[in-house]
Amino acid sequence: MASTREIKRRIRSVxxxxxxxxxxxxxxxxxxRRAEERALGTRPYAGRISALLQEIVSTTEGLEHxxxxxxxVNRTAYLIIGADKGLAGGYTSNLMKEAVSYLQGRxxxxxxLVTVGRRPGEYLTHRGYTVKDRYFGFSDRPTYEHARQLAKxxxxxxxxxxxxxxxxxxxxxxxxxxxxPQQQTVLPFMPQDGESExxxxxxxxxxxxxxxxxxxxxxxxxxxxxxxxVIYNALLQAAASELGSRMAxxxxxxxNASDLIDDLTLHYNKARQAAITNExxxxxxxxxxxx
Numbered sequence: 001m002a003s004t005r006e007i008k009r010r011i012r013s014v015x016x017x018x019x020x021x022x023x024x025x026x027x028x029x030x031x032x033r034r035a036e037e038r039a040l041g042t043r044p045y046a047g048r049i050s051a052l053l054q055e056i057v058s059t060t061e062g063l064e065h066x067x068x069x070x071x072x073v074n075r076t077a078y079l080i081i082g083a084d085k086g087l088a089g090g091y092t093s094n095l096m097k098e099a100v101s102y103l104q105g106r107x108x109x110x111x112x113l114v115t116v117g118r119r120p121g122e123y124l125t126h127r128g129y130t131v132k133d134r135y136f137g138f139s140d141r142p143t144y145e146h147a148r149q150l151a152k153x154x155x156x157x158x159x160x161x162x163x164x165x166x167x168x169x170x171x172x173x174x175x176x177x178x179x180x181p182q183q184q185t186v187l188p189f190m191p192q193d194g195e196s197e198x199x200x201x202x203x204x205x206x207x208x209x210x211x212x213x214x215x216x217x218x219x220x221x222x223x224x225x226x227x228x229x230v231i232y233n234a235l236l237q238a239a240a241s242e243l244g245s246r247m248a249x250x251x252x253x254x255x256n257a258s259d260l261i262d263d264l265t266l267h268y269n270k271a272r273q274a275a276i277t278n279e280x281x282x283x284x285x286x287x288x289x290x291x
Contacts, residue, residue: 004271014257018258025247028247029247038236038239039236042236045229050230056215060215065220066159067159067223067227070190073165074110075162075164076111077157077162077166077167078112078113078167079115079168079169080099080116080169080170081168081235082096083117083120083238084117085119091245094171095170096124097181098169098181108129111163114154116135116136135149139239140242147235154186167183167185169183172237173240189226
């Protein structure tokens with residue numbers, strides 16, 4: 001059995017770790033509420049603009065736009081949105097399993113990789129993949145300007161024919177305890193057969209649109225904005241998912257630390273009792289020897 005001094009040192013160490021994990025849990029919980037509000041707040045706009053563009057594409061003939069061009073897919077750009085930091089449970093590993101499932105068995109010449117967050121870039125590089133561009137430092141606090149920068153790069157790669165399609169891989173946020181990695185093809189833009197959770201909107205009935213100055217100008221203005229808002233929504237979903245995973249992981253770590261402290265305290269009391277019993281036995285033995 002370990003000495004009481006060693007057990008006491010371990011209790012102190014675990015207590016310090018518990019204080020850190022508890023603080024991280026509280027910080028993640030406070031930031032999660034704001035991130036969740038932002039993530040949910042972008043859905044209606046993303047849904048409306050998507051529905052409007054789909055209506056234009058399906059009802060208007062002769063539309064031409066570089067972001068609409070559908071061609072044989074020889075090269076794909078994957079925008080993988082992950083975390084800058086760890087200590088978020090299985091958040092990064094689950095996301096990268098989803099991303100790597102699209103890359104396994106394919107030649108590097110068939111895709112380009114752009115990552116958001118330090119972890120995805122490090123993960124892919126460690127496994128021999130070449131990452132074209134890396135963005136980091138804002139995974140848990142993205143802004144619309146970040147989405148605009150990413151959308152501009154993705155659009156330029158598509159228009160310049162560097163790639164034939166653009167796919168965003170991110171973690172969709174459902175709740176603090178449930179997040180699911182998924183992928184969404186954002187370029188070329190094409191009407192959806194059904195409603196996805198990102199673009200779903202509720203409409204009481206179909207209402208005819210009147211476009212001013214004309215439908216083509218409205219479409220040319222909205223399509224780049226659509227790409228920006230879809231990427232922005234993915235960034236916000238990923239940020240909320242990261243904070244939710246971190247809060248859950250730190251909650252589990254704090255609870256485990258409490259259990260470990262209880263166990264160590266029990267061992268400490270047993271060791272202390274054994275030491276006291278041993279001392280009493282030595283005193284009694286010494287007294288008997290003097291008689």
